[in-house]
Amino acid sequence: MKPVELKKDIYWVGAVDFDIRNFHHYSRSPEGSTYNAYLVCDEKNVLFDTVNVHEYGTLVKRISEIIEPEKIDYIVCNHLEQDHSGALPRMVKLCKPEKIFCSPMGYKSMTNIYDTTGWPIEIVKDGDRLNIGKRNITFLETRMLHWPDSMVSYLEEDKVLFSNDAFGQNIASSFRFADETDHKTILNATKGYYYNIVLPYSPQVLKTLKRVTDMGLQFDVIAPDHGLIFRTPEDVAFIISTYKELAEQKPVCAAVIAYDSMWGGTAKLAEAVADGLADEDVPFTMFNLQNTHPSEVTTALADAGALILGSPTRNNMPMVNMVGCIAHIKGLRPQNLVGAAFGCYGWSGESPKMLTEALADMKVEVVAEPVKCYFNPQEEDLVNARALGVAVARSLKEKCAQ
Numbered sequence: 001m002k003p004v005e006l007k008k009d010i011y012w013v014g015a016v017d018f019d020i021r022n023f024h025h026y027s028r029s030p031e032g033s034t035y036n037a038y039l040v041c042d043e044k045n046v047l048f049d050t051v052n053v054h055e056y057g058t059l060v061k062r063i064s065e066i067i068e069p070e071k072i073d074y075i076v077c078n079h080l081e082q083d084h085s086g087a088l089p090r091m092v093k094l095c096k097p098e099k100i101f102c103s104p105m106g107y108k109s110m111t112n113i114y115d116t117t118g119w120p121i122e123i124v125k126d127g128d129r130l131n132i133g134k135r136n137i138t139f140l141e142t143r144m145l146h147w148p149d150s151m152v153s154y155l156e157e158d159k160v161l162f163s164n165d166a167f168g169q170n171i172a173s174s175f176r177f178a179d180e181t182d183h184k185t186i187l188n189a190t191k192g193y194y195y196n197i198v199l200p201y202s203p204q205v206l207k208t209l210k211r212v213t214d215m216g217l218q219f220d221v222i223a224p225d226h227g228l229i230f231r232t233p234e235d236v237a238f239i240i241s242t243y244k245e246l247a248e249q250k251p252v253c254a255a256v257i258a259y260d261s262m263w264g265g266t267a268k269l270a271e272a273v274a275d276g277l278a279d280e281d282v283p284f285t286m287f288n289l290q291n292t293h294p295s296e297v298t299t300a301l302a303d304a305g306a307l308i309l310g311s312p313t314r315n316n317m318p319m320v321n322m323v324g325c326i327a328h329i330k331g332l333r334p335q336n337l338v339g340a341a342f343g344c345y346g347w348s349g350e351s352p353k354m355l356t357e358a359l360a361d362m363k364v365e366v367v368a369e370p371v372k373c374y375f376n377p378q379e380e381d382l383v384n385a386r387a388l389g390v391a392v393a394r395s396l397k398e399k400c401a402q
């Protein structure tokens with residue numbers, strides 16, 4: 001794969017990882033990912049971000065097709081998470097840059113994560129500008145979007161935004177630009193990335209989008225550090241409006257059922273809950289946590305307004321996969337959900353109550369009493385589980401109609 005020119009003298013020099021499935025060891029990337037880095041050639045040659053440490057060789061090879069890496073004058077680090085900074089120490093050694101730019105919090109993380117002795121680091125603050133010849137860069141801090149150190153870099157004359165993790169998607173393909181593929185693919189990947197990484201910072205997303213509008217910034221190109229680049233007016237508008245919608249988290253009239261089961265009883269209850277949703281014409285997705293990563297459940301919440309959890313009791317606890325799933329979802333702080341819980345038991349039977357408490361703790365509005373079933377579900381238990389599905393569906397429909 002060759003370097004790709006975004007605009008005159010502005011190049012993509014990143015790496016495509018077709019193999020990765022365990023993104024950052026906390027989320028799934030079923031379609032691989034990319035680590036985008038960008039090179040701008042001007043009186044000063046500037047590299048925006050690097051790549052994961054394993055892709056150092058690819059980055060150097062890509063840059064070498066444009067200029068000798070030693071000719072890089074500046075490196076801008078928009079964010080120090082290792083998928084973008086992993087190759088930084090070797091790049092600094094190779095290029096001996098005149099300056100390395102980062103945010104104030106970026107300085108703290110950079111000097112902690114790496115041995116930066118002798119590195120020519122220069123801190124840039126929110127709104128600072130830098131001239132590199134024909135071009136000027138504005139740095140905008142985007143704290144907690146998604147790390148304290150996060151910032152974005154805007155090429156004023158070219159109207160190009162290097163947005164780092166914002167607007168990113170886990171996609172590995174031969175395409176570099178959003179207009180080379182369809183919106184559905186990009187939307188799904190954007191939802192997966194947003195709902196598993198950016199979601200807790202939705203208030204910051206809305207604030208940043210408003211700020212950018214108030215500043216009157218125009219974008220010809222939005223170039224994130226993962227996935228495809230947006231370069232047509234339609235695609236730029238599409239990704240901005242998608243981000244606004246994702247951040248707003250308006251309830252969608254559909255439900256997510258996530259359950260675990262040892263011997264199939266709770267699975268039968270899950271089917272009955274689904275029947276109840278179907279009775280009320282509420283679509284649903286159902287996940288058996290034995291073979292589903294929590295990040296898939298969270299992604300599905302992008303298209304739902306209800307979260308229904310089911311687990312049997314095992315040693316006075318819900319199943320381990322369910323506990324992990326709850327921890328994953330809770331940390332991402334989804335908003336505007338209704339929900340309920342169910343599960344089988346044999347003696348103490350704490351799980352459905354614990355799941356209900358976990359939902360309430362996540363600020364999910366619990367709209368039905370937990371359904372508890374002794375060992376193997378009988379007709380009456382299935383009726384109760386179906387009624388739970390109906391109750392959730394009705395509450396959700398009411399909420400969506402408001």
Ligand SMILES: Cc1cc2nc3c(=O)[nH]c(=O)nc-3n(C[C@H](O)[C@H](O)[C@H](O)COP(=O)(O)O)c2cc1C
Pocket residue numbers: 260261262263264265266267311312313314315316317344345346347348349350374375376
């Ligand atoms: C290893 C193990 C530990 C269990 N611990 C509990 C428990 O602490 N409290 C309880 O009520 N039931 C306990 N049970 C019983 C299960 O909750 C019961 O078998 C339930 O029907 C399983 O539901 P399932 O068919 O969805 O797997 C335990 C079962 C197993 C196999």
Ligand SMILES: [Fe+2]
Pocket residue numbers: 079081146165
């Ligand atoms: Fe990151």
Ligand SMILES: [Fe+2]
Pocket residue numbers: 081083084164165225226
């Ligand atoms: Fe990233």
